[in-house]
Amino acid sequence: MPLTIKKNRTGPGLKDAVEKMCGAAMALCFQCKKCSSGCPMAKLAKSRPSEIMRQLHLGAGNELLASDLVWTCASCETCSARCPMGIDVAAVIDALRKLAIERGAPKPAGNVPLFNRAFLRTVEMFGRSYEIGMVAAYKFGTGKWMDDTEKFPTMLKKGKLALLPPRGADRKTVARIFKQSKQNQGPCA
Amino acid sequence: MRYAYFPGCSAESTARDMHQSTLAVARALGIDLVEPKGWTCCGATAGHQTDHFLAVSLPAANMAKVQDLKLDMVVNCAACFNRMKVANHEIAAQPDLRKRVGEALERDYDGSVKVRHFLEVLLDDVGLKAISRALKHPLNGLKVACYYGCLLVRPPKVMKFDDPENPTSLDRLVKAMGGQSLDWPCKVECCGGGLSLSRTDVVVQLSNSILDMASRAGADCIAVSCPLCQVNLDLRQQDIHKQTGRNYHIPIVYITQLLGLCLGLRPDALGFRKLMVPASTVLERVAAN
Secondary structure (H helix, E strand, C coil), X not given: CCCCXXXXXXXXXXXXXXXXXXXXXXXXXXXXXXXXXHCCCCCCCCCCHHHHHHHHHCCCCHHHHHCCHHHHCCCCXXXXXXXXXXXXXXXXXXXXXXXXXXXXXCCCCCCHHHHHHHHHHHHHHHCCCCHHHHHHHHHHHHCCCCCCHHHHHHHHHCCCCCCCCCCCCCHHHHHHHHHHHHHHHCCCC | CEEEEECCXXXXXXXXXXXXXXXXXXXXXXXXXXXXXXXXXXXXXXXXHHCHHHHHHHHHHHHHHHXXXXXXXXXXXXXXXXXXXXXXXXXXXXXXXXXXXXXXXXXXXXXXXXXXXXXXXXXXXXXXXXXXXXXXXXXXXXEEEECCCCCCCCXXXXXXXXXXXXXXXXXHHHXXXXXXXXXXXXXXXXXXXXHCCCCHHHHHHHHHHHHHHHHHCXXXXXXXXXXXXXXXXXXXXXXXXXHHCCCCCCCEEEHHHHHHHHCCCCHHHHCHHHCCCCCHHHHHHHHXX
């Protein structure tokens, strides 16, 4: 992937914001590319972890938030585990995801942010995740109703999906946690 | 042996088989598991991809409940296990975070509850010798590819679970059960985890390469200890078949299901019917002894 920074940069560089959010010591990166060698998504996404690190160093701005790796990353943490300098690269990606949402970056393929919202919404409501509710909310948002539907009857029959929402969770504590998390994030979250 | 047992949300849906077999095996081995009342979701991948505070507080709420029970916390879902340990690590190291989490929980939690994976209990507390003695039907040379995935072993400095690049916990257990644990290179590769619904294309490709390697190694089945790995490798074999024409038919079983069989428990009590790819070859092999 070409590293064009200065000409296309939108807004101030993201490096300081990312460092502040995740505390990763990004200055230690010397581009050994071990993170990219082990990244299971390196073959599938257009950008790689070492390239994201370099782009941040070179002063990339909001345009970096549209990199497909930001949302294709499955959080397997191979990059962080293998970094010889101990940089938590996976935490850098988490920080970029948060910035992408806060700054309204374009929706990625598969709309992972919508999936995460649908998942967490059920946790907020029931105290535990509720798969059918989450799947319905996600499919409603993406409009792709038919994906995977052929599997549901078998899964239901095998008891792999719970029909009713979970019960018995301490919903009050969970509600307080969500409330505080929203307050921390300010009005745009 | 008495522990607080955190089942995790998937124990009530996609991983009922994991939950069922964990409880059955624990009962058979004299391990007493107590569910903390009112346990809640750990936030999983969606939590830490969304907000750091959420990702730490949701697990902390559960560990605070366990602290009252004065027991170690045992988790069998690799994802919950991971979130609990990471939350403990961060709360213990960051007083400011501990304070903010405490405000949301309306109580202080210091990050000190000992969190252990059920595999660690089996290997370290029960011990392989005791397990070998309790076996009724050994695996009879069944070829098992042990798959650990990401969340049990990474990040290594926090998880401190086995060797992060070449773990052997599952392999040692399989050998003790009379199975043949295979030497294969995908033990800690990623299956795509929580991207199962949002990026099915990615999960299908990653799962395909793991299944391909297990098949080349001659696996009769793949043993797992994570509900995300189990669902991806099991459920997505249909999609792989449709997209590539390759039909692996490799059963993806929880290690607790295999152990339960060896301890002489009925397959129904271990949730074998819930597997999408039937484990009939495994069941026949073990029953044949």
